[in-house]
Each structure stands twice: as C-alpha cells, then as structure tokens.
Amino acid sequence: MAQVPDLNSLIPAGEGSAAGRIIQLVAMLTVLSLAPGLLVMVTSFTRIVVALSFLRSGIGLQSTPANLIMISLALFMTFYVMAPTFDRAWKDGVQPLTRNEISEEEAFTKITDPFKEFMQAHVRDKDLKLLDDLAVEHMQLKSENGEVSLRVLIPAFMISELRRGFEIGFLIALPFLVIDMIVATLTMSMGMMMLPPTVLSLPFKVLFFVLIDGWNMLVGGLVRSFF
Structure with a gap:
C-alpha cells in the first residue's frame, strides 16, 4: 500500500496550519524573487544611477564606462550609504527570525522599520x-496611528529620488553643455561646417572631468546628499 506522507512533515515548523505556512513560504519566495526591484524602490540606488547616467550622457560617451561598471558602482555606493539601515534590519529582524525568537509578522515590522525611517x-x-x-480619495486608505503606509511611502519616495536625481544631473550636465557651446561657436567661426562639434568637444570634456577629479567630487557629493 502506498504511504501518503503527512504534509506537516514536509514543510518547516511554525505557527498556523500547513496551508497557512505554505502561503507564507510562497510569499517569502516571491519577495526574494523581487529583491532587485525592492533594492531600487526603497534605497538610494535610484538617485545614484540617474546621476551616473546624466554624467555619461553629458560627456557624450555612449558605452564608456560600460553598463556593468555603472550599475556595479551604483550598487556598491548603495550598499555604502545603506549600511546602517541594512545592519539594523539584519540584527533586529532577520537574525531573530532565523533563530525562531520572533514571528514572521513581528520580523516584517522590524525589517521594514529602518527602511521606512530612511525613506x-x-x-x-x-x-x-x-x-x-490620492490614497484617501480613490482607495479609501488612511494612515493608522499616524504612520504612513508603505503603499504610499514607497512611490512618494521614488518620485522624490527621481526629482533629486534630475537636479543633480542638471548640475552635472551644465559644464559639459558650456564646453559644447564654446566648441560649436569656435568651429562655426572658423568655417568648419562639416565637422561635428561633438567630435572636437569630447576630448576637452574628458580632460576637464579628469583635471577636476570628477569621480571623487561626484561620488563624494552623492554620498553626502544622504547625510
């Protein structure tokens, strides 16, 4: 006779029925699969990557540095800026949960609280x-006990980060635009109509960025903007 194993023996122990724990496991796997998107939404990654994109566009280099380099730099800068938040979420929420000292609901609150404070x-x-x-008007969602819901806080935080990223991008692109205008004026006055000004301005923009130690200034300014 075939033996049908007990479902409770196939899943980790915990509170609630077997079906409830299966739903919890599925939800946890879903969150882990969305981890890259969550990193973008609730951390400093958005502002940093937008500023770096404006830098590359301002200089006029379409593929240098490569996308891998830009994303890696933005990720490591994000880890640097978010280190206190990550450490607090790990010590207060993840570690007690792995030791079965707190429930999943309490762990979720302790993990999200540092990110909510940062946002x-x-x-x-x-x-x-x-x-x-808009949440109160269209979805009938009201803040409970004066706390802002993540469904409201996350999109508001992303909009704010995009705005700040574009503000920083404008300041980055402005000096390169001035160089382009100067070179275009000189080429037009010399009658060099067939030579694109961007061909001549590119070496000057790269030289200008290197001479002012641009990477040091940009990274320092981006990190200081969060403190």
Whole structure:
C-alpha cells in the first residue's frame, strides 16, 4: 500500500496550519524573487544611477564606462550609504527570525522599520502629501496611528529620488553643455561646417572631468546628499 506522507512533515515548523505556512513560504519566495526591484524602490540606488547616467550622457560617451561598471558602482555606493539601515534590519529582524525568537509578522515590522525611517527622512513632504491624498480619495486608505503606509511611502519616495536625481544631473550636465557651446561657436567661426562639434568637444570634456577629479567630487557629493 502506498504511504501518503503527512504534509506537516514536509514543510518547516511554525505557527498556523500547513496551508497557512505554505502561503507564507510562497510569499517569502516571491519577495526574494523581487529583491532587485525592492533594492531600487526603497534605497538610494535610484538617485545614484540617474546621476551616473546624466554624467555619461553629458560627456557624450555612449558605452564608456560600460553598463556593468555603472550599475556595479551604483550598487556598491548603495550598499555604502545603506549600511546602517541594512545592519539594523539584519540584527533586529532577520537574525531573530532565523533563530525562531520572533514571528514572521513581528520580523516584517522590524525589517521594514529602518527602511521606512530612511525613506521618511528623504521623501519630500509635497510628494508624500500627494500620494496620501490620492490614497484617501480613490482607495479609501488612511494612515493608522499616524504612520504612513508603505503603499504610499514607497512611490512618494521614488518620485522624490527621481526629482533629486534630475537636479543633480542638471548640475552635472551644465559644464559639459558650456564646453559644447564654446566648441560649436569656435568651429562655426572658423568655417568648419562639416565637422561635428561633438567630435572636437569630447576630448576637452574628458580632460576637464579628469583635471577636476570628477569621480571623487561626484561620488563624494552623492554620498553626502544622504547625510
């Protein structure tokens, strides 16, 4: 006779029924699969990668540095900026959960609290109010005990980060635009109509960025913008 194993023996022990624990496992696997997207949404990655993209576009280099280099630099800068938040989430939420000292619900709260504090420290009040008003008006979602829901805080934080990233990008691209205008004026005055100004301005822009130690200034400015 075939033996049908008990479902409770095939899944990790925990509170609730076997079906409830299966749903928890599926939800946990879903969160882990969405981890790259969550990294973009709730950390400093958005502002950093937008600023680096403006830098490459301002210089006029389409593939240098390569996308792998740019994304890797943005990731490691994100880990550097978010280190206190990651450490707190790990010590207060993940480690007690792996030791079965707290429940999944309590662990979720302790893990998300550091990220909520980080987002609330950098979100614009105007963006937060906009999303909060829209949630109350169209989805009937109200803040509980004065706390902002993640469904409201995350999109507001992303909008704020995009705005700051574009502000930084404007400041990055402005000097290179001036160099392009100077070179274009000189080439036009010399009658060099057939030579694209970008061909002549590219070496000057690269030289200018190297002479001012641009990478040091950019990385330092981006990191300081979060503190």
